[in-house]
Amino acid sequence: MDVITRYGGRIYRPGPKNFTPPAPSVSNYYSFTTKPHVRKPRRIFRYGPLAVLLEWETIIDPAVNDAVHAYREALAGWPHVTDCVPAYASLMVVFDRPVREVDMDRLFELQMPDNWNTENIIHHLPVLYGGEGGPDLEDVAALTKLTKDEVINLHCGRDYRVFQLGFSPGFGFLGVTDHRLAVPRLSTPRASVTAGSVAIAGNQTAIYPRVSPGGWRIVGRCPLPMLNENVAHLGNLSRLAAGDTVRFTRVNDRKFTHLLQNPAAWKIR
Amino acid sequence: MENQVTLEYLGAASIASGSAKLISGARRGVRHLALPSGGPVDPPSAAFANELLGNPPGQPLIEVPLVGGTWRIQGDCRIALTGADMHWEIDGQPVAPGTARDLRDSNTLVGRAARSAVFAYFALNGRWSKEILSSRELLLGGNIKIGKSWSSNLLACVDGAVKQQFTAPGPGPVYDMTSPINVYPGPEWTWLSPTRREGLLTARYEISTQSNRQGLRLLPQPNTPNSYRDHASELLQMISSPVLPGTVQLTPAGPIILGPDAHTVGGYPRILMLAPGELARVYQFGFRRAFAFHLQDFY
Numbered sequence: 001m002d003v004i005t006r007y008g009g010r011i012y013r014p015g016p017k018n019f020t021p022p023a024p025s026v027s028n029y030y031s032f033t034t035k036p037h038v039r040k041p042r043r044i045f046r047y048g049p050l051a052v053l054l055e056w057e058t059i060i061d062p063a064v065n066d067a068v069h070a071y072r073e074a075l076a077g078w079p080h081v082t083d084c085v086p087a088y089a090s091l092m093v094v095f096d097r098p099v100r101e102v103d104m105d106r107l108f109e110l111q112m113p114d115n116w117n118t119e120n121i122i123h124h125l126p127v128l129y130g131g132e133g134g135p136d137l138e139d140v141a142a143l144t145k146l147t148k149d150e151v152i153n154l155h156c157g158r159d160y161r162v163f164q165l166g167f168s169p170g171f172g173f174l175g176v177t178d179h180r181l182a183v184p185r186l187s188t189p190r191a192s193v194t195a196g197s198v199a200i201a202g203n204q205t206a207i208y209p210r211v212s213p214g215g216w217r218i219v220g221r222c223p224l225p226m227l228n229e230n231v232a233h234l235g236n237l238s239r240l241a242a243g244d245t246v247r248f249t250r251v252n253d254r255k256f257t258h259l260l261q262n263p264a265a266w267k268i269r
Numbered sequence: 270m271e272n273q274v275t276l277e278y279l280g281a282a283s284i285a286s287g288s289a290k291l292i293s294g295a296r297r298g299v300r301h302l303a304l305p306s307g308g309p310v311d312p313p314s315a316a317f318a319n320e321l322l323g324n325p326p327g328q329p330l331i332e333v334p335l336v337g338g339t340w341r342i343q344g345d346c347r348i349a350l351t352g353a354d355m356h357w358e359i360d361g362q363p364v365a366p367g368t369a370r371d372l373r374d375s376n377t378l379v380g381r382a383a384r385s386a387v388f389a390y391f392a393l394n395g396r397w398s399k400e401i402l403s404s405r406e407l408l409l410g411g412n413i414k415i416g417k418s419w420s421s422n423l424l425a426c427v428d429g430a431v432k433q434q435f436t437a438p439g440p441g442p443v444y445d446m447t448s449p450i451n452v453y454p455g456p457e458w459t460w461l462s463p464t465r466r467e468g469l470l471t472a473r474y475e476i477s478t479q480s481n482r483q484g485l486r487l488l489p490q491p492n493t494p495n496s497y498r499d500h501a502s503e504l505l506q507m508i509s510s511p512v513l514p515g516t517v518q519l520t521p522a523g524p525i526i527l528g529p530d531a532h533t534v535g536g537y538p539r540i541l542m543l544a545p546g547e548l549a550r551v552y553q554f555g556f557r558r559a560f561a562f563h564l565q566d567f568y
Contacts, residue, residue, distance in 0.1 A: 045456045046453070046567050047456060047513065048453050048513065048515065049567070050545065051513060053456050055456070055510070059508070082297040083297060083300050083301060085301045086301060086511075088509065088510070089510070090510040090511060091511070092300075092510075092511035094300070164509070165301065165303040165534075166303050166534035167532065167534075169303050170302065173509075229405050229408055229409065230403075234296075234299050234302065234304065235298075235302075237304070238302050238303075241301075
């Protein structure tokens, strides 16, 4: 059973003495099997007077990320909670008034259902690989000692979890890619990356939602918009949300152009 | 009665001027979309400007760092100035911060270099145009950068006849510029050795000129003890995790205080968190004012 300690000035319950956070690792992606129950956070901190941080094992792992989203769903409706920000292995809960002892007690005592399940939105995202939209595809093939087709097939060959949004509005960190696709970031980031660029770095992949600087290696381009800036409600601003699933599909030039001109809408949350 | 007002920025004589912005109020419930909270760096001063005019809280207003610059306001409306004292003048007449004035026809607002703090605010009593309120910049970034010759329209509500003078109701928020910045321990505070922690708390910092609304880079003063330095070797890697404005992150280049436009997640240790209200104060410190952190307990 996980040991929960309270940080934030004082430790309430004795935890492991001289706790040292483990160095983050992505190599042990499959080291934790998904359990039928929701993992409890390893630590719960006060993050200033108005927020609390729940933290699980500091690894990039779908089972850990499942727990983050289970807690997010459970806590988002709490009174006085204004935001729940999920990340790989942590969740920040922001209140509109100072966090009270009773809030901490409720967090510690929160019981999650044994068989937690939630709606999982799967996004099928078309990608035109290589060419002008994927200027780094050849470099990636050379770095990984694969052919371009093998790179594309590996990239399309699995589902990706949106572990978290960050970097810029609607930018989803998707993972994890096949270990054979692991490539370093560009040594000099591009000053401007086209919106819709599909890129990889390390063991992750992403779609740049809008023009921005970027250091990931661009292998293709998705014709569908990732942001809807004309929405009345900001909650529907981003196509992707943390916890969603993404499947990439290879398309040809003709299909790409058609989808660019007739983009599919996304599900209103 | 509503009438059209045009606000135009004519530029600033000083090259030291920062970038003025049209700022909306801080946003709640958007950080999970990787949208920064935004909002003014000094919310009490901004709120006071809107309050003076009877505007709703969070109504967009102008945030001006360092140098006021020259603005032309055409149309009958009311203006309120708060925050840093920039020797504001309206048509050559001095206007102190914390003042509201009625304007008629065409007026020129001029501000010089800030002398008491860094950020000044001015608000107008009116509704900004639909184009402004629904703009991509305001939606995604929470602010609109104002360059030379920028202009925008708004509809001002003037109840009754426009008066020439409005009674100044008070100076607005005044910050203590000498006492330490109060902080709480951050999630990774305990990662540092006691010596490093002590070093970070005894050091005195100045704000680097390489600072902006995303964050304030801190430079230790030259006489800072050695215990402050060499912390990079202690920096454990971490996977990115959520952050909030006011977080002090420890980077290889030193501590950074995250501002209202900072990213929503970050990968550097979050060693400290500013107490409520302290972010506005430290942003108003300016570049040459040395300060230290004072660690508070939660209980």
